[in-house]
Amino acid sequence: MKKVLGVTLGILTAIGGFVDIGDLVTNALVGARFGLHLAWVVIVGVIGICLYAEMCGRVVAMSGRPVFDLIRERLGPRTGLLTLVASFLVTLLTLIAEIGGVALAFELASGVNYLLWMPLAAFAVWLVIWRVKFSRLEQVFGLMGLLLVVFAVALFKLGPDWGELLHQATRPHPIGHEDWSTYAYFAIALFGAAMTPYEVFFFSSGGVEEKWTRRDLVTARSNVFVGFPLGGILSLAIMGCTAVLFLPAGIQVGTLGQVTLPVAVALGKIGLAIVLIGVFAATFGAALETALSCGYTIAQYRGWQWGKLVRPREASRFHVVMIVCIVLAMLTLLTSVDPVLVTEYSVVFAAMALPLTYLPILIVANDPDYVGKETNGPLRNAFGLVYLALLVVASLAAIPLMIITKGGQ
Amino acid sequence: MPRTPDTSGRVLHAQLHLLDRQLIDQADGHLAGKIDDVELDLDADPPVVAALITGRERITARRIAAIDTAVTVVVEDLDLDYYDNWVENHVIAKIPGAGDATE
Amino acid sequence: MRLNDLLGRRVLDTHGDVIGGVADVRLVQDGPMLVSMQRALRVDGLIVVENRATRLFGYERHVGPELLRRLVHWRLGEVWYLPWDDVEDITDDAVTTARSRTDLHRLEDFARY
Numbered sequence: 001m002k003k004v005l006g007v008t009l010g011i012l013t014a015i016g017g018f019v020d021i022g023d024l025v026t027n028a029l030v031g032a033r034f035g036l037h038l039a040w041v042v043i044v045g046v047i048g049i050c051l052y053a054e055m056c057g058r059v060v061a062m063s064g065r066p067v068f069d070l071i072r073e074r075l076g077p078r079t080g081l082l083t084l085v086a087s088f089l090v091t092l093l094t095l096i097a098e099i100g101g102v103a104l105a106f107e108l109a110s111g112v113n114y115l116l117w118m119p120l121a122a123f124a125v126w127l128v129i130w131r132v133k134f135s136r137l138e139q140v141f142g143l144m145g146l147l148l149v150v151f152a153v154a155l156f157k158l159g160p161d162w163g164e165l166l167h168q169a170t171r172p173h174p175i176g177h178e179d180w181s182t183y184a185y186f187a188i189a190l191f192g193a194a195m196t197p198y199e200v201f202f203f204s205s206g207g208v209e210e211k212w213t214r215r216d217l218v219t220a221r222s223n224v225f226v227g228f229p230l231g232g233i234l235s236l237a238i239m240g241c242t243a244v245l246f247l248p249a250g251i252q253v254g255t256l257g258q259v260t261l262p263v264a265v266a267l268g269k270i271g272l273a274i275v276l277i278g279v280f281a282a283t284f285g286a287a288l289e290t291a292l293s294c295g296y297t298i299a300q301y302r303g304w305q306w307g308k309l310v311r312p313r314e315a316s317r318f319h320v321v322m323i324v325c326i327v328l329a330m331l332t333l334l335t336s337v338d339p340v341l342v343t344e345y346s347v348v349f350a351a352m353a354l355p356l357t358y359l360p361i362l363i364v365a366n367d368p369d370y371v372g373k374e375t376n377g378p379l380r381n382a383f384g385l386v387y388l389a390l391l392v393v394a395s396l397a398a399i400p401l402m403i404i405t406k407g408g409q
Numbered sequence: 410m411p412r413t414p415d416t417s418g419r420v421l422h423a424q425l426h427l428l429d430r431q432l433i434d435q436a437d438g439h440l441a442g443k444i445d446d447v448e449l450d451l452d453a454d455p456p457v458v459a460a461l462i463t464g465r466e467r468i469t470a471r472r473i474a475a476i477d478t479a480v481t482v483v484v485e486d487l488d489l490d491y492y493d494n495w496v497e498n499h500v501i502a503k504i505p506g507a508g509d510a511t512e
Numbered sequence: 513m514r515l516n517d518l519l520g521r522r523v524l525d526t527h528g529d530v531i532g533g534v535a536d537v538r539l540v541q542d543g544p545m546l547v548s549m550q551r552a553l554r555v556d557g558l559i560v561v562e563n564r565a566t567r568l569f570g571y572e573r574h575v576g577p578e579l580l581r582r583l584v585h586w587r588l589g590e591v592w593y594l595p596w597d598d599v600e601d602i603t604d605d606a607v608t609t610a611r612s613r614t615d616l617h618r619l620e621d622f623a624r625y
Binding site: 076362368375376378 | 569575
């Protein structure tokens with residue numbers, strides 16, 4: 001049983017990366033507009049994050065150093081600061097969206113307006129971070145978030161034409177009213193979401209929280225290779241559901257209610273209940289992940305004591321940063337800005353943060369001072385460089401495409 | 410780290426191995442900031458590293474216990490936790506549960 | 513003197529021409545014994561790069577990935593090692609040496625890994 005629970009860090013990280021509130025809506029939206037013609041991007045993204053998360057996990061297990069420590073060390077304080085600002089903003093914007101997402105999940109379940117749930121959601125996120133043991137937090141929300149597998153069950157129940165779905169998945173081009181610019185925009189959005197920086201910050205810091213040593217190399221790897229593919233599968237299931245239900249009718253997806261509709265249609269009230277718990281757990285888990293990552297990034301850049309592995313008073317600045325971020329998030333949301341729209345803007349900062357985040361990881365995973373004999377082999381390095389190039393391309397294209405397509409319209 | 414064949418001491422590159430490295434307190438393993446600068450005594454014979462600089466604190470070379478992926482130092486009477494202690498006393502300690510371990 | 517002041521300084525040869533910039537300082541732990549029963553870190557020499565960048569990313573050693581290492585070295589130009597004995601003077605904004613450019617040893621002669 002312990003072995004099964006031992007991969008919950010990877011699962012929770014993946015949930016925050018692949019099925020947080022922004023991705024839930026984006027995956028559903030993409031399925032409704034493009035069918036499975038963009039499914040390949042999710043697969044490319046899963047491979048990329050697996051590749052780099054494994055490097056991070058290896059570096060943590062062999063040297064105890066988390067990612068942001070390395071970023072400042074290899075890039076220097078000035079470029080490191082640029083990376084910090086960019087990735088911190090992405091993470092903060094996502095945190096805002098997630099707390100909003102938790103409130104939206106409550107609204108769906110209760111009918112009470114999400115703005116009224118907001119302060120409770122924010123407080124609950126803080127309370128869990130303050131009091132709950134890291135491994136407990138990762139187990140509870142990781143496993144509960146897996147309830148989203150109900151999307152896969154619903155997909156089967158909807159009885160789709162699998163041949164048609166496969167036909168779509170193997171043809172990477174836009175369809176219907178869509179053109180190449182919206183296709184490319186969403187491809188970059190999906191790729192950026194799969195490799196979003198806070199995933200590696202959280203995963204590597206989580207490895208330190210879990211006190212990984214070189215004996216935990218296998219654990220680190222199983223976390224990666226179980227967690228992220230599962231996240232990818234959940235993504236694709238959501239995409240498939242809306243592809244089957246909304247694409248033929250030409251209905252566009254924009255609300256959380258529409259995202260969960262396929263499950264209600266296929267599995268009735270029970271399915272809806274399960275998916276709402278899953279959505280709550282996934283967005284709450286993502287809120288925890290992003291809030292903690294806001295703390296991890298700043299603390300690790302500055303060298304402060306951080307982590308839930310020490311008492312809060314021994315990592316005071318770390319906890320204060322998180323409290324400030326959660327309060328900021330709540331205040332922003334109370335202006336009734338659309339939580340999902342907030343993640344759109346984070347694309348801008350993600351563009352800057354992505355290559356700067358992953359370059360030091362690739363460098364350090366090759367450095368015997370850090371990983372001893374476990375340096376990257378030539379195949380890993382080749383893939384690592386390819387993905388680094390892809391990230392640079394995505395970074396350069398993200399903002400122009402966002403302007404051209406007016407945010408994917 | 411391995412040595413070069415023609416010297417008998419450990420070889421380091423100051424910027425690579427010292428600058429921006431994490432400092433760790435030898436006494437309790439706590440994180441104590443980053444090395445922001447290194448003070449070199451170039452007038453000495455031979456010229457040596459005199460101290461590590463973090464924030465406003467100066468850590469003399471004799472306090473360096475180990476140089477690895479992080480640098481462990483003997484803190485003793487140095488006040489490397491000044492800002493964290495300030496935040497602890499004025500903010501965090503006022504929240505119930507601040508002293509509870511979550512383990 | 514502070515390391516951050518030394519890094520990036522121009523290095524002038526005996527003719528007064530700019531050879532490059534200080535990229536890093538090589539330390540060897542064989543100086544005088546300290547109170548802590550460890551030897552002091554002795555300044556052994558300077559790593560000088562032709563194109564005056566200060567980030568080597570650790571690629572003065574032979575670590576991978578190969579492509580990145582080549583890219584960094586291409587950007588840096590020549591990488592030389594200047595032993596401390598060959599450093600003549602440190603002025604307000606430069607480091608001078610009595611040697612000329614052609615006398616310098618390339619860092620590869622001292623590389624590890």
